[in-house]
Amino acid sequence: MRDVQNQVDARGIAIQHVGIRDAHLPFLIKTKDGGFQSVLARIQFTVELPEKYKGTHMSRFLEILTPWSQKPLAEPEMDTMLEDALRRLDAQAADVELAFKYFVEKKAPVSGRMSLLDYDCRFVGRKQAGEPLVFTLGVDVPFTSLCPCSKEISDYGAHNQRSICRVRVRFAPGHDCILIEDLASLVEAQGSSPIYPLLKRADEKYVTEAAYDNPKFVEDILRDNVLALRKLDGIAWFSVECENFESIHNHNAYASHEENVQ
Template identity: 40%
Template structure:
């Protein structure tokens, strides 16, 4: 029998809030909410709390639990992963956070040329004696045209590429508000989506579409909020839009947070 040093008693009487692993890159399959799975590589942070009487956590168990769930990451399986980790480690609380690139194949608006666009997504779950909590987020590249610039210019208007970040907490995503749905909400809130592949007719279309739909960062945040505020099952969200200004040496941003009770005004 080999000595189990981690399970040895500790006499210092200091409980630890978090013990675990971080920076682990691991292949996973993420459910896209449409019945398919998308291959990606997640960067994982996993932790449990540790009682004052226990010397250390068995870190190999984190990998075991993740490997057992890697083939189908859904809202239900991520919550189950956190609960399994808590039970396996004998802890009162466990947390899992996975960040990964998420690729969607997009058609160019005119030529229908296809190419993949990358989005940064994450999902987190925490488990305790009273249950599990789930949150997920997307970071979406977009294009926006400045309404003020358009209004005051004889020709053209300045535009910029930005990002809309949406973080959501709640029960199982409903009405398509898993990763694909949040990405769609962000892209619809901007002047135009960003594409990986555009031919000349596509570039013309995107440029004119953006010009016909100018938005401030404030508009983009509010547009996303209109979608989230009507979605059942969401208990909290945060939306943040950032534009890398094309005619200024600074970025512009807007953000809003909301949490239950439903009906409260965002702050």
């Protein structure tokens, strides 16, 4: 059959990203205990398209992805996946992003009741021909924040809210990326208090008082995360976004920062 995509295009425009978006496939993600968690990922997979080609071959993206859907997936596997895309699609650069829910077991602080907390995570890989993989791990971490100003000026109580910190990290070549559980734990510790899916009354009392004893502005949470991330061995770059879903305003408090470490 005639290969229309491979026909020459005369407009002289190379396309930076062309491919598929909102494909869904299962993958296996390595857990801290050495096992694997099955996740359902929402996928964006693209390549650079040279100006000489009319189009790319969309079916090849799924042909590349599908064999990985029941295999453990991390940086080395994404490197292989993207190398395959460069070769099969005659491209100089390829990008893939896998967004998924990842569940971590949480133990309530007093009752010890176990439950599962979900984190929005993403694996992002970029591969240029002849260059190492650039891998980014992203985790969105929820927690409680309590306002220092509210505590200072009030005779009793202080307003608090659920907050989220969106962290993206890259590690230098030769250094293993941090595990999802460890990154989530590090970020969570910078808030006023962790959150838990399941709390009994004694647990609720504990976390309420823990937040009251540890008030933080969004700026405090951001700066504490920056200091914590800088201490990670082998980290090359990170970005942090902190957002407090305010309980006394109809807007949110927000702060962000990114930096190259090495």
